[in-house]
Amino acid sequence: MTIHELHAKLMAKELSAVELTKAVIAHKEKVEPTVHAYLSDSHEEALATAEAVDKKIAAGEEISMLAGIPGAVKDNICIQGQRATCASKMLENFVPPYNATVIEKLQSQDFVSLGKLNMDEFAMGGSTENSALAKTSNPWNADYVPGGSSGGSAAAVASGSAVWSLGSDTGGSIRQPGSYCGVVGLKPTYGNISRYGLIAFASSLDQIGPLTRDVTDAAIVLNAIAGHDHRDSTSIAGERPDYTKSLVRDVKGLRIGMPKEFFGDGLNADVRKVIEEAADTYRKMGAEIVEVSLPTSKYALSAYYIIALAEASSNLARYDGVSFGMRVDADNLVEMSTKTRTAGFGDEVQRRILLGTYVLSSGYYDAYYLKALKARRLIKNEFDSAFEQVDVLLTPTAPNTAFKFGEKTDDPLSMYLEDICTVPVNLAGIPGISVPAGFGSNGMPIGMQLLAPTMGEEVLLRAAYSFEQERPECNKIAPIGEVTL
Numbered sequence: 001m002t003i004h005e006l007h008a009k010l011m012a013k014e015l016s017a018v019e020l021t022k023a024v025i026a027h028k029e030k031v032e033p034t035v036h037a038y039l040s041d042s043h044e045e046a047l048a049t050a051e052a053v054d055k056k057i058a059a060g061e062e063i064s065m066l067a068g069i070p071g072a073v074k075d076n077i078c079i080q081g082q083r084a085t086c087a088s089k090m091l092e093n094f095v096p097p098y099n100a101t102v103i104e105k106l107q108s109q110d111f112v113s114l115g116k117l118n119m120d121e122f123a124m125g126g127s128t129e130n131s132a133l134a135k136t137s138n139p140w141n142a143d144y145v146p147g148g149s150s151g152g153s154a155a156a157v158a159s160g161s162a163v164w165s166l167g168s169d170t171g172g173s174i175r176q177p178g179s180y181c182g183v184v185g186l187k188p189t190y191g192n193i194s195r196y197g198l199i200a201f202a203s204s205l206d207q208i209g210p211l212t213r214d215v216t217d218a219a220i221v222l223n224a225i226a227g228h229d230h231r232d233s234t235s236i237a238g239e240r241p242d243y244t245k246s247l248v249r250d251v252k253g254l255r256i257g258m259p260k261e262f263f264g265d266g267l268n269a270d271v272r273k274v275i276e277e278a279a280d281t282y283r284k285m286g287a288e289i290v291e292v293s294l295p296t297s298k299y300a301l302s303a304y305y306i307i308a309l310a311e312a313s314s315n316l317a318r319y320d321g322v323s324f325g326m327r328v329d330a331d332n333l334v335e336m337s338t339k340t341r342t343a344g345f346g347d348e349v350q351r352r353i354l355l356g357t358y359v360l361s362s363g364y365y366d367a368y369y370l371k372a373l374k375a376r377r378l379i380k381n382e383f384d385s386a387f388e389q390v391d392v393l394l395t396p397t398a399p400n401t402a403f404k405f406g407e408k409t410d411d412p413l414s415m416y417l418e419d420i421c422t423v424p425v426n427l428a429g430i431p432g433i434s435v436p437a438g439f440g441s442n443g444m445p446i447g448m449q450l451l452a453p454t455m456g457e458e459v460l461l462r463a464a465y466s467f468e469q470e471r472p473e474c475n476k477i478a479p480i481g482e483v484t485l
């Protein structure tokens with residue numbers, strides 16, 4: 001069930017928050033041995049909050065839309081006093097002494113938190129196979145990956161072990177697992193959500209966002225976490241609208257652009273068909289579909305894997321065995337640091353630190369890093385011009401459906417290619433959403449991606465909601481995800 005349906009039941013006293021929380025925990029215990037979305041649990045705290053919510057309801061106090069509805073967050077978001085591991089050996093025993101801003105906001109709205117969710121180590125990856133701590137399966141078929149890096153966040157919602165979740169998206173990490181697991185994944189505008197308390201991967205790209213059962217729930221969670229924060233210097237100032245007001249089924253006259261570069265040779269035939277059908281749906285609903293061109297987007301993947309890795313090499317320098325995380329003792333400082341970093345980081349993280357350090361080093365800085373920054377600016381400019389012609393853009397979320405475990409682990413480039421449709425969006429800082437749009441011949445879900453200009457979440461949600469209302473058959477629950485209340 002969705003947040004909005006469950007909220008209505010709580011308000012009508014058909015169900016108490018404690019009953020709901022107990023039911024979700026019981027279901028979670030049933031599916032987790034197969035799915036493994038969680039890295040840690042906080043059931044006691046969850047039940048205590050649920051009890052407090054029931055008291056508020058009984059006393060006739062007003063409660064927020066999210067109050068008492070069990071959710072969970074990715075393990076790179078800090079909750080005071082609970083381990084935040086980033087699915088890394090390096091932070092396996094790290095307990096944050098403070099709350100992320102999003103957690104503060106959620107707790108003030110009676111957040112029932114079931115635990116912390118698995119991910120690719122430090123959010124580096126597209127399948128959650130890079131987690132050093134657990135292997136998460138796709139709820140639709142346990143032979144398949146859930147996507148990544150917010151694989152736990154997507155799998156929890158798809159398997160019903162959380163009603164909603166938070167993930168983070170640096171190059172597609174919310175939208176791609178959303179697409180692979182058949183749930184809605186929203187990456188807000190860079191700066192709409194505070195990054196304070198999100199453990200950094202690539203600071204100019206990272207953004208927190210919701211994974212939910214439907215578009216309405218995405219708007220509800222966005223309302224709960226959006227807003228300016230003086231503790232994040234890149235946070236956008238000003239009031240945020242009520243995003244649920246954008247949930248209107250009307251796309252008449254809306255101009256929807258399809259960038260031709262996103263429909264090249266590498267696109268899986270099932271995915272292409274599903275996106276073309278989505279365009280037809282919009283046409284039938286009275287929207288105008290136009291072809292647009294984003295020629296520089298072909299450089300986006302290269303630019304992303306230079307900029308993100310450069311920032312990662314700098315951000316991850318802090319794990320030196322002295323201030324945070326694990327330490328392997330040795331006779332001197334350099335040896336201690338080397339041994340700690342060798343033992344604490346997995347292969348993919350080490351590869352990225354090496355490449356990131358390389359592109360920032362003297363002699364290569366101009367050739368790689370600076371050039372990538374210039375490409376980033378051109379990509380952003382191209383999106384800006386596209387949005388002078390159209391209101392939103394429609395693309396695939398990923399070029400393929402979910403793949404099987406081990407299929408891409410030996411070939412990092414083929415894994416990086418799964419990000420080809422999502423990374424341009426992070427480089428430009430604009431909002432994007434993945435909405436379930438159909439299924440592949442292998443039975444796995446396929447998401448479509450909608451994009452809007454900076455702080456254009458309202459038109460984005462309207463376009464997404466309209467599609468969802470028109471084509472409800474696209475948004476199915478994985479068989480394993482049916483919760484009995």
Ligand SMILES: NC(=O)C[C@H](N)C(=O)O
Nearest residue numbers: 123124125170171172173
């Ligand atoms: N972190 C992300 O947004 C995912 C992307 N696949 C990466 O590995 O960088």
